[in-house]
Amino acid sequence: MPRRPRWRLTGPALLCVLLAGLFASAADAPGSSARPVVARCELEGVVDTGSSSYLSDCVARAEAAGHDALLVRLDTPGGSLEATRAIVRTFLASRVPVLVWVGPSGAHAGSAGVFVTLASNVAAMAPGTNIGAAHPVVGLGGQDPEATGGEHLARKVENDAVAFAESIAQQRGRNAQWAASAVRDSVSVSADRARALRVVEYVAPTEADFLAQADGRAVTVAGGESVRLSTRDAHVVALEPSLPQRLVHALANPGVVYLLFLVAALGLVVEVSHPGGIVPGLIGVVALVLALVASSALPVRAGAVALMLVGAGLIIAELFVTSGLLGVAGVVLLGLGGLFLVDRFDPEWFVDRSFHISWTWLVPTTAVLAGAAAYVAYRGAQTRRLPQRGGDLGLVGEHGTTLAPVTAQSGEVFVHGERWRATSTTPIRSGAHVVVRGMEGLTLFVDEVPT
Template sequence: MGELDAALNIVSSIENSKIPVIGFVYPTGSYAWSAGTLVLMSTTIAAMAPGTVIGSCEPVEINPITGQEVFINESKILNAISQYFMEVAEFRSRNATFAHDCVFYNTNLGPEDALKYGVINFVATDLDSLLNEINGSTISGGVTYYVINPEVTYYQPGIGYQVYEVLINPTIQDLLAGIGLFLAIIGFAVRHYYLAGGVGIILMIIPMLTGLSVNWLGLALLIIGLAAIAIDVHAGFTTHASLFITGMILTVLGLILLQPTYSPQSWLMATNQVEARIVLYVLIAFVGGFGGFIAAKVIGIIRTRPLSERLYWPINDIGTAVDDINKDEIGYVRVRGGEYWRAKALENVRKGSRVVVVGVDGDTLLVKPSA
């Protein structure tokens, strides 16, 4: 299963390849539905392992916000996709009727039926047995293939695509949305922790972005992550660094998703490695510079804090109210050039007004408006 545009690009690359391409639905228990069926039919040699399935190619439209799937029933679209499937099948001398029916009727076939009806060329239990089957066989078109001392190279998707698969997993999306909603409610319901609700909003936004391609999702996460870091630093870590940590995680995920990955050189069909590396190095330089700026801010804030709040209370110091604090209520004040302290107001104070520290109650400062 997959995006139609991506499948069409893969099919085009396979059909224009100067070397034979083998498609193998493997191991047992696997499937190649929808776009996977189209890709399999486009290969020079198609094979399936026992216990696998292909078919179910009716196109669906996915809402990028809700993730809801809606089957497309418009004849214009169905006829166009069906005709393309049939052309791909006929190009490889395969069963065009199946190509038509799997689009209109979601027909499915197991390996034995697929071989019987001319959809695939071989049924094999594993890669070695498949290569043995191919060796000396004449495929439709009159070409005889020989497999002599093959060197098998296994290639796995890069870490960026592995992370992408995790993020687009419906279970992970539901989990992020649920945790995000909970944090947002708590964050905005509890006074002084309203910025922490931003973490919840970010978690709810991520599932909405997973309809984007891997690179665009990476860029979106990178931007959101850097914005979250900047907001928390500017706010003086009033979220207890929760927004900062979330931003760091999103920034790292964004960089991972944006990291260019390459196939072995012999497999490359078309790629501009120079351009890809320039993009990567620019991103690293930008994030490195921004990270250095944030680190300097964090270090400056840490250095301004006293080594022990309990040993060094700012009695009689003048500060600024961070919140509107009514009499006998708790809020935050900023004293000594930027330190944030919990404070209890002995008289009403307004946000931004000057206050004087007159005492300490446990770990909370006692303040009143400065004369």
């Protein structure tokens, strides 16, 4: 029998190899049915408008991409009540299961972080973390509401926060009684205790362990739809915040605000002491604008800002007075402004006691500013003691050389890089070294310097 050409067999064989490769790559590709995809974002630091916008964006992106879940790593001392409500609304309306992990060890979900954790579909905490202390210690001027507005105002503020926490816990099937006590009594519990009280579902040392424990759990998302989690060995996709969100969140830091005020003060002091530098003044103005913008995003006391501005003004005044007292008073006012800058009792914020400018940040920066101000004042005083180098008096004591013989009626000298008419009570030969003793109009009075 005639043999079939080999090329007729090669084509089908190559087609089989290509199809096998396509099936294999599809099976290994992230997002295929063989491997779930979990989006991941972080809430670290203050809950502010920047972090609220970021988390809302994460939920929208996870929904649009069809991810199996959204994992949020949480470590916060609390923050803005309005931003917290926005995050809670987004989590409760999410069609993608939201998983919150409080970690790593040493992290905490304080104050506003309690509401964010309760709003998740599934929550876990790393060993060595804690959650709680969500009592709204609010008031006008930093005082307790019962002292400023009476018992009725205090009860109204507290009951509103309690109802907020209880409604979230009930909707997510968590311990509503503990949620109420976290608000009323500032209760804070560890990871193991939180799991025993049904505040969170798991204790997980890592995110991967949390995803493995949550795998197969049935949760209810927006619209009442029941979803069974598929998170074991998931492909984790990190969702990064946008540049504006990063900037707003970075500025919402008490230490950053205080540092910006110090930079603004130093920049303006340098510009005033050395006019025409432009760069120091420009840096100071930009830092001042950023500090004021950041102040609008934080619970900042207006009185503390005023103290810092007055302190900067006193340091600038020290340049002209050089008494030392104005500079010391300015540094003290800047330090006091930093100490009282953050109002932890603002009724629009839920923050714990750690939300303030720490002494380890306040003391060194104030000391550096005090040293800089003292140096500028010292150099200013030193400059005032120097003899005048410009104008008529600036020529007295200068040395020069005679260009022509000098007599009581006429003569010519070269002084300070310039040719001058000169006279002398004693005749001086040409080429002699002279010193200026006085000046009248454009004529110098000189004496010969003995050689």
